[in-house]
Amino acid sequence: MTTPDWTAARGQMMLDPTVTMLNTGSFGPTPVPVFEAANEFRKLLAMGPTNFFVRTLPPLLWDARTKTANFLGTAPERFVFTSNVSAAINLVVSGLRIDGPGEVLMTDHEYGSMVWCWERAAARQNLDVKTFPLPTMPRDPGVIVEAAVRAMTPRTKVFFFSHALSPTGMVLPAKELCAEARRRGILTVVDGAHVPAMVALNIDDVGADYYAGNCHKWLLAPSGSGFVAVRDWDRHVEPLHVSWGYKTDADPVPASGPDARDAYGSTPRTRYLEFEGTKDVCPWLATPAAIAFQEALGWDAVRDRHAELAAYSRRVYDKLGLKLATPADRRMSGSMTACELPPGVNVPALRAKLWEHRIEIPVNERPDRMLLRISHHFYTTEAEIDRLADVLPRALREVT
Numbered sequence: 001m002t003t004p005d006w007t008a009a010r011g012q013m014m015l016d017p018t019v020t021m022l023n024t025g026s027f028g029p030t031p032v033p034v035f036e037a038a039n040e041f042r043k044l045l046a047m048g049p050t051n052f053f054v055r056t057l058p059p060l061l062w063d064a065r066t067k068t069a070n071f072l073g074t075a076p077e078r079f080v081f082t083s084n085v086s087a088a089i090n091l092v093v094s095g096l097r098i099d100g101p102g103e104v105l106m107t108d109h110e111y112g113s114m115v116w117c118w119e120r121a122a123a124r125q126n127l128d129v130k131t132f133p134l135p136t137m138p139r140d141p142g143v144i145v146e147a148a149v150r151a152m153t154p155r156t157k158v159f160f161f162s163h164a165l166s167p168t169g170m171v172l173p174a175k176e177l178c179a180e181a182r183r184r185g186i187l188t189v190v191d192g193a194h195v196p197a198m199v200a201l202n203i204d205d206v207g208a209d210y211y212a213g214n215c216h217k218w219l220l221a222p223s224g225s226g227f228v229a230v231r232d233w234d235r236h237v238e239p240l241h242v243s244w245g246y247k248t249d250a251d252p253v254p255a256s257g258p259d260a261r262d263a264y265g266s267t268p269r270t271r272y273l274e275f276e277g278t279k280d281v282c283p284w285l286a287t288p289a290a291i292a293f294q295e296a297l298g299w300d301a302v303r304d305r306h307a308e309l310a311a312y313s314r315r316v317y318d319k320l321g322l323k324l325a326t327p328a329d330r331r332m333s334g335s336m337t338a339c340e341l342p343p344g345v346n347v348p349a350l351r352a353k354l355w356e357h358r359i360e361i362p363v364n365e366r367p368d369r370m371l372l373r374i375s376h377h378f379y380t381t382e383a384e385i386d387r388l389a390d391v392l393p394r395a396l397r398e399v400t
Helices: 006-011 032-047 049-072 085-095 112-124 141-151 174-183 268-274 282-297 299-319 347-356 382-399
Strands: 079-082 102-107 127-132 156-162 187-192 210-214 226-230 336-340 363-365 370-375
Touching (some): 032 282, 049 079, 049 226, 049 282, 085 187, 085 210, 141 156, 141 174, 299 336, 347 363, 347 382, 370 382
Parallel strands (some): 156 187, 187 210
16 A cells, blocks of 8 residues: 655645644544635535526435445435534434433533433433543544443433544544344444544444434535434434425425435435525535545544654653553544543643643643643644653743
8 A cells, every 4th residue: 555645635724824633523624625626616616606506406416425424434415514513412312302211321521512412302201411431542443332231221211422522532432332233222323523534434324213423624615514414214313403305295205215315415314304494505515525535645544643643742751751641552432532531630721831831732621630732634744743741841841
């Protein structure tokens, strides 16, 4: 396998040259070809919106749906575009009807706004929200599965977890977790915000009832491209928006059924959840360009580069005397590597201090510790990680 020219690949990224960008885990920058593809679609929309939405869009949308679903390991008939993973999970959580009493089970490392989402839904449906602690540095993925199984009870109706944890970047054994839940009749909703393109993903193989994700992080699609994949349409989910598509009998259902391609670039069932009226769908249409961009580099090469940079980050943390918070085992790690910060750090002050040096990196406060998380994509350089290593010791002294 030929190693890509990473310097040339970085040259295709729209990066501010004054910023040390170590935060793809929050927002991915855009490659030039992907930006240009999105702008070409927006130009068509701007020049003739009626023609675009009525005639041009349907085949483009079906093509984007098919290519993105195939890349993620699921079928276009089960693939619903959304604006981001938060919108996708809200769509599922708000639209599901779960017979209480019972509980929603989740780990203690879930994304804050998604916890709120489940808390609201639970209050409305006579459910409790129960969290269980994840092992911080497990020796193998089986330890994580054991912790989850111990937390499951006959009251557990739903198991919600992140495939890759936002605070630490640790990757959970999603397939095994979903299988254990299914054996107990527990519905699974998986937050895959960080997973598409960060690690190899086959959604159907994971086996979640609902798998949601972002395309604007590691896949480097434009902001506004997310999704949810539905495993089984038999469990009814109401859409967040009532718009055209809500009453499937208002349009002719394809002769081959509600999962066949319709005249709108969708299927009757995906359109039911997806269509929100007039909106900019160009990020969805440009997602195949993002897939093609990294595919040209080679997915194995890209992920091997992630692993090289993760190892480099671990060595830097070790030299600084900082405790690792992400397992080195590639079964439980991807493109984010976190460390624990010393006690007494003023987190808002540290964020501000790092930004004074134009270093873009998240500092997270957890109930039990404070974390610094490096995101390392193929375009990240060792020099950028060294820049953090040069600045961080002094910054820590100044804010502790």
